[in-house]
Amino acid sequence: MVGMGWLRRGAGRLRQGWLPIAEATLAATAAWVVDTRLIGHPQPFFAPAAALIVLGQTRGQRMRRAVEVVLGVAAGVLVADLVIEALGPRGTWTIFTVILLTLGLAVAVGASTVTVVQAAVSALYLVVISPTTTSLVPFRFVDALVGGGVAILVSQLISARQPLAPLVAQARELFGELCTLVEEIADALERHNEPAAREALTRARGMDATVDRLETEVTAAGEALSLHIRRRRDLHRVHAVDASTRQVDYAVRNVRVLARAAVTLTRLPAGVPADLIVALRSLATAVRAAGEALAADLSMDDATADRRADEAERAALEAVRLAGGLFSTGPPLPLIMIIGQVRATAIDLLRGVGGGDDAEVLGRVDAALGLPPV
Template sequence: MALRVTWFRTAFGRLRDGWLPVVEATLAATVAWVIDTRLIGHPQPFFAPAAALIVLGQARGQRMRRAVEVVLGVAAGVLVADLVIQALGPRTTWTIFTVILLTIGLAVAIGASTVTVVQAAVSALYLVVIAPSAETWVPFRFVDALIGGGVAVVASQLVSARDPLAPLVAEARQTFGALADLVDRITEALQDHDEPAARTALTEARGMDTAVDRLQDEVQAAGEALRLNVRRRRHIGRVRAVDASTRQVDYAVRNVRVLARAAVTLSRLPTPAPPELTAALRSLAEAVRVAGKALAADLTGDGEAADRYADEADEAALTAVRTAGGLLTGGPPLPLIMIVGQVRATAIDLLRGVGGDDAEILGRVDEALGLPPV
């Protein structure tokens, strides 16, 4: 009984979190069916709702391209199947073999995506095995894909029509906040000389790639939504700037992961971490948080706040490097040197993410670290 209750709670939680895609796919497939049957008058509108589901099954930000690929796949499959049927006849073993071989082979040869390859093969196979021999079916089949793909693209934009950048802003704040919290946990583990806590932080650091992937997906989704939204297309430049920033976030996550690994080693040494190191890491965490605020402010069009947060991130990052650089005197242990190096690398990636000349950033960071100018 308890197992059933747990299962129902889990199922309800999944539906609560994922109800929007369910409604989106159901309505899109139904609308595609209605348009194809009532407005176009197609007697067998199977591929209109099927195309809608195929397109909506893709990640946000890739649906426009997938809609085009579905239509191209349909055209390729129909063309190949029609030619082979005329040569070998319908519904024979050799026809099926030849159609599938040629369709998939040609799609792979031209470098088509998996979606295009599958859609071309399914279209060709449907034409050979199921579709009636009437020639009027071929344009119907193509129109099916146009209707289904078009309805899916429109449906995917309805949720973000009012504010296409809102999901990206929320994801950016969450990603930067999670990375800053991770640096805080590494700091606490070093301050408490707690090896298990440092190992837990390292495990979390290894999972941060998922957060970066979600952020990059939202960048693609926002770009797609803005390209389809004529009134808001002027904001596309912001998304392109954020796209460049997310690459630096990816580098920063990798640096923090190396930092966490060195923290595990340092926490195993008999002597505790020096207080200057924890102070440097706190400044680094603050730099990450403020950099996230700068990115969010830039996306929302608040240029004044974005500049202010960028300056604060710059100051916090350089403070972290300057404080960590003071630990390099007196022959520190190798794990401590590695952490200082990752503080420097993370600071560079953060400052690149909030904007600025690359050479100037490297010069100011190295100056804060105490390195001689190049």
């Protein structure tokens, strides 16, 4: 039974991680073929090695890291080859000189930590392990560049036809989870159920990972469009999402505070006003509509994006209006906190869907809350 459980877990990990495996295998093999068949290098170790190093970088930062790693590996290889030619292989002074020059060169040009380490390891491999041959400088230098270039191309194959699809999916996932979370808070308050409210708070505390994934996909989409000549004109859509990501992060934090206040409110003996439940459900509708507006904009469906943005604004302002009406009843402190977070979440949603400048958004939200204009 233990063995079968391990096999099932292993199969599950393979299902989730098959894409990086396929990318790395294809890139390393293609780099080997290019170096042996097209360039004619008989032992192109550094071509597949550089491909694997590049694809090991974080998705979303792969392009910038790829350039750094390729240059770092290539520099380490070049320095090592030149020193070996002058001092010979596997000697103490050779190792000392290679490491000193490689690290010094990498640090002098301002390379990242990853680049410095890769350059040093590549150089050390040549000195200690790699067999000695003649005239290897151009081959090994080109090997690293070929491997890195092939890795960059392979990493873009999956997203070549639909470079924005992963970002659209991640945006829908984040807003879908946030909408469900607000609905769960509303349900917990309606049933006056403290355990359910605590469960919603636990979910809210785990939302940061979803925001991080959205930020990663924004960066990855920007990289993919930069390499896609015919789709570079769509970069402004990714930039718009990038600008709204901070507001989305704020909205997630606001809902987390809202969930914490909901736990306290369910512990009080008094019932929860019905208008608060309606306000929270309206806020959930606004979250869902904001997510659909963002996804439609990325899918270049501007008409749907505008319509969904209007729906988000109407629902958010209705939530604020209903919550603001509860001030007249002299609400307890936890309820006041929830009202404040409904207002803050509405503001961040409207900013996130391009609802106007800050003054306009604040004016509309505070008007819905019943506050006099400033």
